[in-house]
Amino acid sequence: MTRVLILNGPNLGRLGVREPDVYGHASYTDLVRKGGEWGEGHGFSVDVRQTDDESEMVGWLHEAVDSGAHVVINPAAFTHYSYALRDAAAQVTKAGLHLVEVHISNPYAREEFRHRSVVGPVATGTVAGFGLGSYRVALEAIADLVA
Numbered sequence: 562m563t564r565v566l567i568l569n570g571p572n573l574g575r576l577g578v579r580e581p582d583v584y585g586h587a588s589y590t591d592l593v594r595k596g597g598e599w600g601e602g603h604g605f606s607v608d609v610r611q612t613d614d615e616s617e618m619v620g621w622l623h624e625a626v627d628s629g630a631h632v633v634i635n636p637a638a639f640t641h642y643s644y645a646l647r648d649a650a651a652q653v654t655k656a657g658l659h660l661v662e663v664h665i666s667n668p669y670a671r672e673e674f675r676h677r678s679v680v681g682p683v684a685t686g687t688v689a690g691f692g693l694g695s696y697r698v699a700l701e702a703i704a705d706l707v708a
């Protein structure tokens with residue numbers, strides 16, 4: 562069975578409470594439920610996780626490589642500056658696995674520091690600006706790629 566890790570970076574555990582005008586009213590629990598449903602709809606085994614800790618996120622990317630899992634990742638603020646995360650993400654795609662970067666908001670329509678992603682250049686692709694729907698589109702993209 563195709564395995565997909567849906568990984569979420571810092572402050573995404575605060576969805577629903579955190580800046581609802583930007584990130585919407587859905588909670589992290591909603592994301593876990595919907596991510597599971599959308600992934601299972603494609604026949605994937607899905608594991609949805611969140612961490613505020615860069616080293617834990619890097620470890621999960623290593624786990625994806627070692628276990629052969631594809632990745633949907635919202636790196637949150639790590640997107641914009643974490644070279645450690647970028648290097649770990651590169652290992653996923655160099656291993657022939659897919660890694661789709663997602664964002665709930667559209668970072669390009671926001672502050673200038675959000676316009677740069679250090680993860681995007683090593684990702685299979687990026688989906689941004691569709692609320693939790695960004696994850697649905699990312700899972701659909703992986704389904705198409707592995708079909």
Ligand code: DQA
Nearest residue numbers: 635637638664665666668675
């Ligand atoms: C985010 C966008 C990032 O700029 C921000 O730091 C986040 C969330 C998004 O999903 O829109 O925490 O990744």
